[in-house]
Amino acid sequence: MGLQTTSGGHYDxxxxxxxxxxxxxxxxxxxxxxxxxxxxxxxxxxxxxxSHGITRIIRLAYYEDPSYVALLxxxxxxxxxxxTVAGERLLLQTGSIDAAAEANWVFEGSVRSCEEHDLPxxxxxxxxxxxxFPGYRLPDGVLxxxxxxxxxxxxxRCVVAHAEAAMAxxxxxxxxxxxxxxxxxxxxxxVTTERGRYHAERLVVSAGAWIGDLVAPLAxxxxxxxxxxxxxxxxxxERFAPATFPVFNLETDLGRYYGFPQYGIPGFKLGRYxxxxxxxxxxxxxxxxxADDEALLREAVAAYFPDADGPVLTLATCLFTNTADExxxxxxxxxxxxxxxxxxxxxxxxxxxxxxxxxxxxLAVDDTTRHDVGLFGLDRLLT
Ligand SMILES: Cc1cc2nc3c(=O)[nH]c(=O)nc-3n(C[C@H](O)[C@H](O)[C@H](O)COP(=O)(O)OP(=O)(O)OC[C@H]3O[C@@H](n4cnc5c(N)ncnc54)[C@H](O)[C@@H]3O)c2cc1C
Numbered sequence: 001m002g003l004q005t006t007s008g009g010h011y012d013x014x015x016x017x018x019x020x021x022x023x024x025x026x027x028x029x030x031x032x033x034x035x036x037x038x039x040x041x042x043x044x045x046x047x048x049x050x051s052h053g054i055t056r057i058i059r060l061a062y063y064e065d066p067s068y069v070a071l072l073x074x075x076x077x078x079x080x081x082x083x084t085v086a087g088e089r090l091l092l093q094t095g096s097i098d099a100a101a102e103a104n105w106v107f108e109g110s111v112r113s114c115e116e117h118d119l120p121x122x123x124x125x126x127x128x129x130x131x132x133f134p135g136y137r138l139p140d141g142v143l144x145x146x147x148x149x150x151x152x153x154x155x156x157r158c159v160v161a162h163a164e165a166a167m168a169x170x171x172x173x174x175x176x177x178x179x180x181x182x183x184x185x186x187x188x189x190x191v192t193t194e195r196g197r198y199h200a201e202r203l204v205v206s207a208g209a210w211i212g213d214l215v216a217p218l219a220x221x222x223x224x225x226x227x228x229x230x231x232x233x234x235x236x237x238e239r240f241a242p243a244t245f246p247v248f249n250l251e252t253d254l255g256r257y258y259g260f261p262q263y264g265i266p267g268f269k270l271g272r273y274x275x276x277x278x279x280x281x282x283x284x285x286x287x288x289x290x291a292d293d294e295a296l297l298r299e300a301v302a303a304y305f306p307d308a309d310g311p312v313l314t315l316a317t318c319l320f321t322n323t324a325d326e327x328x329x330x331x332x333x334x335x336x337x338x339x340x341x342x343x344x345x346x347x348x349x350x351x352x353x354x355x356x357x358x359x360x361x362x363l364a365v366d367d368t369t370r371h372d373v374g375l376f377g378l379d380r381l382l383t
Pocket of ligand 1 (some may be wrong): 179
């Protein structure tokens with residue numbers, strides 16, 4: 001098939017991977033007047049990477065590290081701006097719960113981030129949580145940090161909104177065009193795909209679970225992992241509606257879980273971080289969900305959300321891409337500073353996509369960003 005490009009194969013910036021991060025980067029680059037080509041190996045959007053499954057949690061309370069909160073405040077602003085551009089609702093607020101035993105990092109870290117950043121929040125014990133949000137039936141001794149700004153994003157729609165907004169500003173997007181490799185070309189790059197070769201001044205690599213194939217230092221350091229999501233029929237659906245059930249993170253002896261009210265498709269949705277700890281190349285992690293996957297999720301539904309312990313309605317797989325410390329990589333390559341890489345996953349990256357897109361555009365166009373990306377340097381993974 002011949003090349004069909006609007007700019008003779010020369011661009012300011014090429015973006016590889018048009019999922020959550022790449023679609024946001026394409027939009028923010030196009031907003032700055034850059035000539036952008038964004039390429040994806042599959043469709044735009046697709047359900048083969050990390051950005052599908054109807055809902056993704058967004059929260060300001062951030063037990064992973066309080067330094068994420070400033071980025072989250074900006075992400076909330078940018079998601080709301082994107083809603084205006086797209087003319088549709090992308091973010092629904094339900095409040096967020098981070099629950100665990102008092103001395104656990106999920107609860108403690110969440111409270112700490114609220115205190116450090118002066119976020120409104122309440123601490124509820126298991127009884128108080130159940131009285132306030134009856135779908136929750138957590139064991140005695142568990143404490144919950146409730147933060148009212150949290151909620152969920154609609155990931156497929158967010159990717160579409162960023163992609164369409166980028167195209168409206170002149171970005172060129174190609175689906176079903178796998179990138180085979182790239183090489184430096186003076187201060188710029190040449191990118192080779194299954195359909196041709198393209199030149200650009202800068203390259204953004206946001207290839208999700210495949211990023212290690214294109215960015216050598218991340219091979220073996222950004223590790224794909226199979227996840228399974230389950231949607232279960234509630235016996236008492238009124239307890240699992242967006243108005244009555246905040247999104248949650250919960251760590252107990254059984255594991256660490258996250259979950260959502262019913263939205264978009266039927267059922268109360270729940271997932272378990274690092275599900276069955278199945279890691280490997282993305283193509284080896286595609287096995288459809290089975291009875292063991294369901295049983296692992298149901299264990300937590302039965303224990304903590306018994307009013308939702310009805311028949312399973314949907315099971316779906318998705319890919320995490322984990323770093324050793326579970327923080328992101330958003331950086332320029334030391335040997336090739338014209339190449340910017342973004343691997344915000346480790347199971348918690350989606351909510352940041354809007355602000356990561358802005359940061360990627362900063363790094364590609366200005367070589368620097370006003371945002372604090374101190375946690376996300378590549379160097380830390382190489383030592
Ligand atoms: C089950 C699950 C639940 C999650 N829950 C949450 C949550 O509640 N909140 C939250 O904030 N985050 C959550 N996350 C994490 C979040 O979804 C990810 O951090 C985010 O989707 C990653 O986006 P990405 O752009 O890096 O990857 P993707 O969206 O997968 O995009 C990468 C793209 O690159 C393309 N690509 C790869 N290789 C090539 C190539 N060679 N050439 C061209 N294209 C290529 C792929 O086709 C893909 O479209 C969850 C993830 C999973 C899997």
